[in-house]
Amino acid sequence: MEILHDGDADLGVLNGKTIAVIGYGAQGRAQALCMRDSGLSVVIGIRPGKSKDAAEEDGFETLSVTDAAKRADIIHILLPDEMHGPVYDKEIAPVLTAGKTLSFSHGFSIVFGEIKPPKDVDVIMVAPKSPGTEERKRFVEGFGVPGLIAVRQNPSGKAKEVALAIAKAEGLTRAGVLECSFEQETYEDLFGEQNVLCGGMVDLMKYGFETLIEAGYPPEMAYFECIHEAKLIVDLIYEGGIQKMNAVISNTAEWGEYDNGPWIIDPSVKERMKESLRRIESGEFAAKWIKEARNGAPTLKAKRAALGEHPAEIVGKRIRSLFQKKN
Numbered sequence: 484m485e486i487l488h489d490g491d492a493d494l495g496v497l498n499g500k501t502i503a504v505i506g507y508g509a510q511g512r513a514q515a516l517c518m519r520d521s522g523l524s525v526v527i528g529i530r531p532g533k534s535k536d537a538a539e540e541d542g543f544e545t546l547s548v549t550d551a552a553k554r555a556d557i558i559h560i561l562l563p564d565e566m567h568g569p570v571y572d573k574e575i576a577p578v579l580t581a582g583k584t585l586s587f588s589h590g591f592s593i594v595f596g597e598i599k600p601p602k603d604v605d606v607i608m609v610a611p612k613s614p615g616t617e618e619r620k621r622f623v624e625g626f627g628v629p630g631l632i633a634v635r636q637n638p639s640g641k642a643k644e645v646a647l648a649i650a651k652a653e654g655l656t657r658a659g660v661l662e663c664s665f666e667q668e669t670y671e672d673l674f675g676e677q678n679v680l681c682g683g684m685v686d687l688m689k690y691g692f693e694t695l696i697e698a699g700y701p702p703e704m705a706y707f708e709c710i711h712e713a714k715l716i717v718d719l720i721y722e723g724g725i726q727k728m729n730a731v732i733s734n735t736a737e738w739g740e741y742d743n744g745p746w747i748i749d750p751s752v753k754e755r756m757k758e759s760l761r762r763i764e765s766g767e768f769a770a771k772w773i774k775e776a777r778n779g780a781p782t783l784k785a786k787r788a789a790l791g792e793h794p795a796e797i798v799g800k801r802i803r804s805l806f807q808k809k810n
């Protein structure tokens with residue numbers, strides 16, 4: 484797969500264009516700030532509330548979603564995925580005229596049919612492979628995080644150039660950008676966050692922490708070992724791969740990785756991962772999530788509250804408050 488860099492993108496295609504960032508949360512804030520720093524004309528479409536206040540504190544012009552969509556050439560939807568459909572239908576579709584571009588950072592609402600755009604608009608994706616906070620941090624440091632771009636509809640013939648220019652404005656082409664389809668991004672992103680990055684990793688950490696404290700080890704020790712140090716270990720893999728991490732850790736730890744790791748995370752995990760991918764690709768996961776969200780997200784809220792009571796979170800909060808440099 485070709486990796487695209489700064490030289491493949493031309494910010495000039497966005498000259499004279501207004502980008503409306505719809506939503507000013509994790510991604511909205513990070514992407515809007517980066518695009519503005521790159522000289523683009525950005526307005527924020529947002530409802531009254533804390534996000535609107537934050538956007539104004541950051542010096543952006545804020546408008547209602549409808550007014551921002553009306554003003555913009557490029558409507559970059561950075562609302563929670565579960566809200567894309569309702570907000571699009573009510574506040575964007577009525578002012579979405581031919582020649583505009585609809586843009587996303589995740590393909591969920593397009594792939595699972597929550598949004599059905601008219602044929603006469605471009606539909607693109609610029610998806611940073613990063614949480615918003617880290618994306619902004621890397622940009623400010625002078626580099627960026629990698630990203631994906633995708634083109635779904637291209638009546639203008641310029642959709643890919645526009646997506647690449649946005650990616651460049653956000654620093655993504657400094658790190659490297661891949662072109663894929665909306666389906667590829669949506670499925671791999673959901674797969675990764677559910678099985679490895681969030682679901683998966685979080686459960687592994689919690690089981691490790693719980694096993695140690697149930698055996699009588701102090702929670703602080705369990706936290707340092709199973710949660711805090713995970714970042715330092717992953718940083719080594721980020722910098723130089725698993726082999727670099729293995730070169731830095733002790734031979735004893737490396738031996739334990741080979742000897743015990745495949746027993747703890749045995750091949751049956753991969754079978755469940757395959758089933759998880761099937762549920763994602765078939766739309767089963769999306770249907771379940773949209774049903775939960777439309778119902779007021781009771782399970783999500785209950786799980787969120789329960790997590791706040793987990794001893795790993797309670798001890799972690801205390802430990803982190805003692806650190807001088809917070810990450």
Ligand SMILES: NC(=O)C1=CN([C@@H]2O[C@H](COP(=O)(O)OP(=O)(O)OC[C@H]3O[C@@H](n4cnc5c(N)ncnc54)[C@H](OP(=O)(O)O)[C@@H]3O)[C@@H](O)[C@H]2O)C=CC1
Pocket residue numbers: 505506507508509510511528529530531532533534535548560561562563564566570588589610611613614615616
């Ligand atoms: N989080 C991440 O790092 C990543 C997210 N993405 C994608 O980016 C998109 C945005 O996600 P994320 O940044 O996490 O979302 P957040 O939940 O962080 O932010 C959502 C924003 O949308 C606003 N909003 C919610 N409902 C409405 C509404 N009805 N009308 C107007 N504004 C509203 C919120 O405002 P308010 O404060 O008023 O609720 C908030 O500003 C999603 O498609 C997601 O999949 C992609 C890559 C990574």
Ligand SMILES: CC[C@](O)(C(C)=O)C(=O)O
Pocket residue numbers: 611612613614615672675676680681
């Ligand atoms: C890992 C979660 C993520 O996919 C991300 C930060 O990239 C998300 O959707 O938030």
